[in-house]
C-alpha cells in the first residue's frame with residue numbers, strides 16, 4: 001500500500017522534494033511506494049516548475065494535517081506560524097512529520113517532541129541544518145557511540161559567501177552585502193543570516209543531538225558579521241587566519257572540580273587558522289566539524305541550501321520513516337486483527353535512533369568563562385611607550401600575548417594588532433576596560449575570537 005505524503009509548501013525546497021518523489025527511477029526502490037497525496041500552497045495559480053497530478057494542490061493546509069489518509073506531513077513552509085501549529089496538529093492526528101524548519105525546532109523542540117513521543121510518531125529534520133549535508137542522522141546514529149567534545153560549523157551559506165567575497169575582492173561588508181542581495185545570494189531582509197540568528201538556531205539543534213539535552217536558544221551567545229571589516233580580513237590573512245562565521249558547541253571544562261557540567265554554545269566571527277579544514281570552506285558551502293572520542297575529527301561538507309540538496313535531505317527522512325513503516329507492515333501482515341487495530345502509520349514503539357528522548361536542558365556556561373585566543377585591533381596615539389602600556393594592562397589581568405604588530409598609520413593614529421594566547425574571556429575584557437581608560441587609546445575597532 002502506498003504511503004501518502006501531505007506536503008506543506010511548494011517553494012524552492014517543496015518543489016525539489018516533489019521532483020524527487022515524482023521521479024523515483026534509479027533511486028531507492030522504496031520511493032516507488034510513496035505518493036504525493038496533497039500539496040498545500042498559498043497561491044494555487046502560481047506557475048510551478050513541477051507537474052503534479054490533478055487535484056493534489058489545495059490552499060487548505062489544515063485539511064492536509066487532519067486528513068486521515070495522510071501518513072507523513074512534510075512541512076516546508078518556513079517561519080514560525082502557521083508552521084508550528086500545523087506540525088502539532090499533524091502530530092496529534094498521529095502523522096509523522098518531516099520538516100526543514102530550524103526556527104520552529106530550535107524554539108519549540110520541547111513542545112513538538114513531547115507531543116510526538118506521546119503520539120508515537122517521528123519528527124525528522126535532516127534538512128534543517130546544513131541543507132543537503134547528512135549530519136543529523138550521522139550524529140544520532142553513526143557517531144552515536146562517541147563522546148563528543150565539540151561541534152563547530154560553518155552553517156550559514158549567506159555569511160560564508162559574503163566573507164569569502166570580502167576576502168577575495170578585499171571589499172567592505174556593506175558593498176558585498178548589497179551586491180549579494182542583487183544577485184539573490186542574500187535575502188532582502190538579511191537579518192537572520194548576517195546577525196547569526198539562523199546559525200544559532202542550527203547550532204542549538206546540533207548541540208542538542210551531540211550532547212544529548214535540550215538547548216535554550218536565549219542561552220546561545222550570538223554575534224553576526226556586520227562589524228567585520230576589510231582591514232581585519234587583511235590583518236587576519238597576514239597573520240595566517242581566515243575569518244569565518246563559526247557556530248560552536250563544546251564541553252565546558254571548568255577550572256574548579258565542583259562546577260557543574262556545562263556546555264559553551266556560541267556564534268560569532270572567528271579567526272580560523274589557515275591550516276584548519278574549516279578555513280578552506282568557501283562561498284555558499286557549509287561544513288560541520290565534529291571532534292569526539294574515539295572518532296577523533298570528522299568533517300561533513302556540502303551545499304547548505306538550494307532546492308536539490310535540501311530536498312535530498314527531506315526525502316531521506318521520508319525514506320527513513322517509510323522503511324520503519326514497511327518493517328512494521330511486514331510484521332502485522334500475519335495478523336488481520338492486528339492490522340485493523342493498528343493503522344499503517346501508528347508506531348507502537350519509536351525507534352530509539354530515529355526519535356528524540358531528551359528530557360532536560362543543558363546548562364550553558366557564561367561567555368566570561370570561555371577560554372580562547374583573541375584578536376584585537378587598537379587605534380592609538382603614535383608616541384613612545386604606548387605598546388608598553390598595552391602590554392602592562394594585559395599583564396595586569398594575566399593576558400599573555402602571542403603577537404603584537406604595528407604596521408602602519410591610519411591618518412595620525414597608529415594601528416596596533418594583538419593576538420593573545422588562550423585567556424579567560426572575563427580577564428581579557430577587564431584588560432580592555434583598563435586599556436580603554438588610557439589617554440593614548442583612541443578606539444578599539446575590533447575584537448574577534450580565534451579558533
Ligand code: HSE
Nearest residue numbers: 155156157158193305
Ligand atoms: N539562509 C540559510 C543560509 C539557508 O544562508 O545558509 C537556509 O538554512
